[in-house]
Amino acid sequence: MNTLTLPAATDIHVHLRDPGQTYKEDIASGTRAARRGGVAAVACMPNTRPVIDNADLVETLYTRVAREAVVDVHIIAAVTVGQRGLALTDFEALKRAGAVALSDDGVPVRDDALMAQALLAAQRVGLPLIDHCEPETENIERDIALVRQTKAPIHIAHVSRAASLALIRAAKAEGLPITCETCPHYFFFTDERHRELGGNAQMNPPLASQADVQAVIEALRDGTIDCITTDHAPHHRVEKARPLPPNGILGLETLWPATLTALYFTGLLPLDTIVDKLCHAPRRILKLPPQTHTIDIDLDAERVYQVHPDSRCVNTPFAGVALRGHIIKE
DSSP states (O other), rough: OEEEEEEEEEEEOOOOOOOTTTTTTTHHHHHHHHTOOOOOOOHHHHSSOOOOOOOHHHHHHHHHHHHSSSEEEEEEOOSGGGOOOSSSSSSHHHHHHHHHEEEEESSOOOOOOHHHHHHHHHHHHHHOEEOSSSSSSHHHHHHHHHHHHHHOEEEEOOOOHHHHHHHHHHHTTTOOEEEEEEOOHHHHOOHHHHHHHHHGGOOSOOOOOHHHHHHEEEEEEEEHSSSOOBBBBOHHHHHTSSSSSOOOOOOOOTTHHHHIIIIITTTTHHHHHHHHIIIHHHHHTTTTTOOOOOOEEEEEEEEEEOOOTTOOOOOOTTTTTTEEEEEEEE
């Protein structure tokens, strides 16, 4: 067995569905999935029920995390009250309560003036602001203009399109304080996988063309993309079978093997670059201390991925796909 000890990953884009949607996931089940996938720390998004938009809820969740989580959990709080895009939350109070970043996730702030205000306020309190851009390229272009105007930093979530990456690459060359992430499904699959599987391969932004996949890989190679996350988003199988299924897929268990299969075993990225994008860069972006946990990976093992029996949801495009590089010690 060809084994390798590496730092554990930090995933800064995870939906634990807790509170309010625990029939899909909760703190305990989500962090068990993370541990199985070689992820020692996650940052959870605020689009829960209720929305994580106040200090009391952040503090309550951290109390539960201490009791229920099996990996480190960091909380991302909402940018606007109720994620309604009308009024900013209390960034200072959220930071004091332990929030590590701010995002309205799947309902991005539409009002340009409010978004500029949010960027400046986040910069003042020292919290990263993460934007889910929808539509992707159009919103990224807007965000770049606001960063140019305010000089405040921004992190762009799950970038998937060649046109978006061209904008980010140019903005970085200009010296603007922009970081971004992508997910394994955006460099592993094209939109053909969605046509094959339907809801279990549906996410937002959706899977794209082969040209977009190649652009994502090139952006990982040249440093335009800073880190790799999962956007782990469990949905019940009944929801995913509907004619209009919700967006989102599982990702924590496949983060390492999908990344290694697509990028390392193909020779596209060296291992040290992959480790940085999975383990170190996410922590730099959220200003977290260095990771001390390690994992052991069997580089020889190739297995057809099946969702773990502990998982409450099965919404993944990786089901039935042969992946190399598996966690043997969490």
